[in-house]
Structures are given as C-alpha cells and as structure tokens.
Amino acid sequence: MKLCIVRHHFFLWFLIDKPELLPFEGNWNTLIVLANESGRILSDITKHGNIIHVEKYGLEIDFKTFMNILNVPNSSIADLVNHSQNLILHSDDEYSVAKFAKTHNLVYGYVFNPTTNNLFYYVVNRTYPFQFDRGVFIDPNNPF
Structure with a gap:
C-alpha cells in the first residue's frame, strides 16, 4: 500500500474511472488516498493530530503505527484493521x-x-x- 494524492477536479471525481495518482509529498492538507500497488484507490486518508482516519473502512490508527505498516512490503487493509484503535460509525x-x-x-x-x-x-x-x-x-x- 502507498499514500498518494489525487489530481482531479473535485466535482468530477465520481465521473472519473481512474483518477491520476501522484506521489504523496507530506502535505496532509491535500486530498490523500491509500492505494494498492496497481494504483487502485482503497480509501481516503485524513490526519488529525497523531491519529490517521482510513475513511472508507472507518479505522482510526496511530500515525506512527500507520506509517510503520505502510513500510512493510505487501501490507494490506487487514494489517491496519489488526492495529486499529477504533472503528467509527459513519451514518x-x-x-x-x-x-x-x-x-x-x-x-x-x-x-x-x-x-x-x-x-x-x-x-x-x-x-x-x-x-x-x-x-x-x-x-x-x-x-x-
């Protein structure tokens, strides 16, 4: 898994089959996504203090733990689930x-x-x- 930013016009995102993914450069105030190695978007990501929110799955995970998992080859959503601090309601x-x-x-x-x-x-x-x-x-x- 890897962190990326998405280049797109926000109001057109739902019309785009495969938005262009660019390397994440450390700016947490942009639209950040978690993608697999083939470029498929797994989830939007937001950072609040030392907590990462994996939006699609409702996971809350410590920032350091999250980054450590991303550095492991072949890491997956399952690894994030196993280390998450909380699962949150969305609707x-x-x-x-x-x-x-x-x-x-x-x-x-x-x-x-x-x-x-x-x-x-x-x-x-x-x-x-x-x-x-x-x-x-x-x-x-x-x-x-």
Missing part, C-alpha cells in the same frame, strides 16, 4: 443497524474479505446469518 443507517442488533441481543461485528479488500458488517441470529456490505460499522466490543 445513521449504520447506527440503526447496530442499535437494532444490540436491542435484539444478536451477535454483530465485522469481518475482512482479503479478496475484495472490504470489511463487512454482520448480524447473526439463531435462524440464519445476514450480512451488510456498506463498510465498517462498529467495534463489536464497544459499539456505542
């Missing part, structure tokens, strides 16, 4: 699902799919499991 929909699971005493959490580089939220009841694929929702150990 009312996700909060509603987590609240529903908690109030109905269901098992809930997340699972990483290394094939697609995605994290999936899951809720399991006694009849059948069902899964939501809108990204990271909560830390199962501390949802609220």
